[in-house]
Amino acid sequence: MPSLVCHQLSYVWPNGESVFAGLDATFPDGATGLVGRNGSGKSTLLRILAGDLPPSSGSVQGPSRIGYLPQQLVLQADRTLADVLGVAAALEALERVTAGEGEQADFELIGDRWDLEGEALATVERLGFSGLDLSRRIGTVSGGEAVLLAFAGLLLAEPDVLLLDEPTNNLDRRARGLLTEAVRRWRGPLLMVSHDRELLETVDQIAELRDGELRFFGGPFSAYQAALEVEQEAARRAVRSADGDLKRQQRELIEMRIKLDRRQRFAKAQAGNIPKIVANGKKRMAQVSAGKLKGGHEADVAEARVRLEQAEDAVRDDDLIRIDLSRTAVPAGRDVLLLEEVVLRTGVRVSAHLRGPDRIAVVGPNGIGKTTLIDAITGAASPVAGRVDLRVPTRVLPQRLTVLDDRETVLAGVSRLAPSADDNTLRAELARFLLDAATIVRPVGSLSGGERFRASLAALLLAEPAPQLLILDEPTNNLDLDSVAQLTAALNAYQGALLVVSHDEPFLADLQLTGRIVLSIS
Template structure:
């Protein structure tokens, strides 16, 4: 059964830029993961289905009660937890009715939810909240807790359909697990946009938004990826077959033309041996025959060319980053970073060192000091105690990609960090980061999310001196799955040391880590990976 159906949906931004046109989409019941490249319109489609945006044309049909959790959650800091959960009015009404002072408005507020308190307790406990203070101001909770409370409020509202946009962004491992379990236990249909591969491994369907169209695959993300791989392998075979057929048809056309040319030369040489009227008739007959023969072969070539074009259209051209970063290499025995008795602002203590091309993940729940550690290493904030000894050129890729000025062109911004490189060299290097000649002369502020990410990454990796320690703070947040794959490819080409904060476990696995630095212990412990 469908949960939501989009009919001939079109949406244009106020500047006239289209997002999609004539989109027909049917979302099945169950849990559906909506995937697609940055800029394909995933969040826009979710907002239209939620009623947050009005489509330029077309319509959405489905249940009326649709709950929506946006990617950029904005909650007024002075709202109470009870208000965010949507239970403040009902709880107060229950109190007055229980005390014998209930009014008609109170009974209306309660409706048939006389067990609201028990329902509230069960819902928030599933999301990790025990003895929750409902009078607490939402501005005093962490960002991850705010997301979980907002989700709890949506669940308590008992919607018919739940729409979630990147719900696990900025959540630590525990919070991600709680959210995933809560979503799986909810019995209604869910449509979620996510790049979280662990969450996508729990879905019933994957809906892919690509080039203005939507396709639904049954099963988890792994099943979707496998189906695409099989499809692309068949598409590549079809291209090879079509290429071979086109070459054969072109060869036959050429051979036919050579034969016709020989026949015409022979006919001319014999023209003087027959009466002119007979020669003319033979010439006309030969021309008709040659025209039919030539036209037939040319039609075969044109048809073979169309088959090749159709086959090529089925092959995806999703490029990957391919770069040579030998300048970033660090000898295995060289000291890169020494943290000697370092005490962070939150009280965490770190004693460790990085050597050579170590790849270390900094792990721990939100609030354990991961970002504080990075800020201390790069000198943004001082250590409370201890010594930070940074011994190699270092670059930081922050969560918000603030390393490039919005008003600079990509080329100018990268050139500031690599002043000795000429423009032609930089253009060639940027092309390896999938930034073409047109893109590199655009202002950074005009780039899409994926383009800005690649430009920021290129600026760091091409900087002078070449960074031999790269520090990344939640680099996969807000990246689509293709961009995560591109980031992984770039980092696996990087030959220096790596210090990375991430809750994205599949991403960390793909980086071939050498160790993990756990900030939940004091002092923080380093555990080598197997």
């Protein structure tokens, strides 16, 4: 199986900002997990490799048959499942041939795949679909099911290379497991962007895109983390060593200056006892000697400072959201939310009682009604039956991060939700969410995914009144692993009650949950 090769690949945004330049990489057989911060260019690189986006310069060499699953999958609701699977035209040709109306073009379209319908049904069955009607419209299935069907279409096309961009977004636990198993069985080059730590444990290597450069680490994500920690510990030791060397060189420079100063004072004191011409000669020699000595020490200090800067550059930023949210605290035992025999339009029946700083996960298969439950709690939609009793100020972080208006600046948007706070206070608070002075005066629509996420989270947590119940709907979708760590740190600092809809089990494990609401149709 031929490899996928990038040669001197570069891409520059229309505004002149470079994403990466002179990128050389080879993606061989096996699965490669592509990781990196939001905005580092992962999806851009995948689009270039797929032929969906032309590079600014450089080239991509490799197989021509490439299967590409984009992150934002857009499917017209009236398309049939057969169309999404890429078999509609061939199945229609089969019907014509079977009816005795086939033409040469129909035979060419069918090729040797006379059992294409059976092959298609077998493929989708491996991904959890049974008894599927291929004439069904894609608009009648959930978003997660649509992703799986699009993935099945890639497998049916039998490409030489698979490119997947966040393939497990919006998939429930069962669907994630089925897709992961399909990835395990794939033979040939496979490159996928993902923040799903469980999926990344199935890969043969990790490719990290950082500061416009690609680095490869053998093994799954856990091996990458271990290698990175060893590297970073060595970098931190180098910083300590370089810092100590700089301080030593600075002390020696100060001591040298003190010695020179004493020598000059002594020379002045002795100048009156010797002839002027001799004194001037000694003065010139002393100045030359002092200059050399001083220059040598200053050069040593400068070199030590450069070594320290280089060592510091090798240490990665450990940027985590660090906040004090005492205003959100809920006393233990205080009633927060009561759900009494609530029936959703999906037929699910829910009863629950949240008290104090409970941290509850809402889990269940795609389409069961998790987002519908959130709408019922917040009053955005009424349940079919039952009672919802919400007793504390509540805020919701939706999947699409629509908390702030794209046209307003971050500072203006947060100020709108916290009207009594002055700008200086908000600037200081936003800095704790890793949003600097330049970022908070930009329109929300211009932010990167990670910046928009932090701005949305800040807007909710700083809002008035302070939210004592925070509801998050699939918060880790489309977040890089650094942003997931930042979200986890922020939520662990949050002192109110928490209700989280998520299929991301490692993320939920890090939240120190106190319980779960499992949605199912009884």
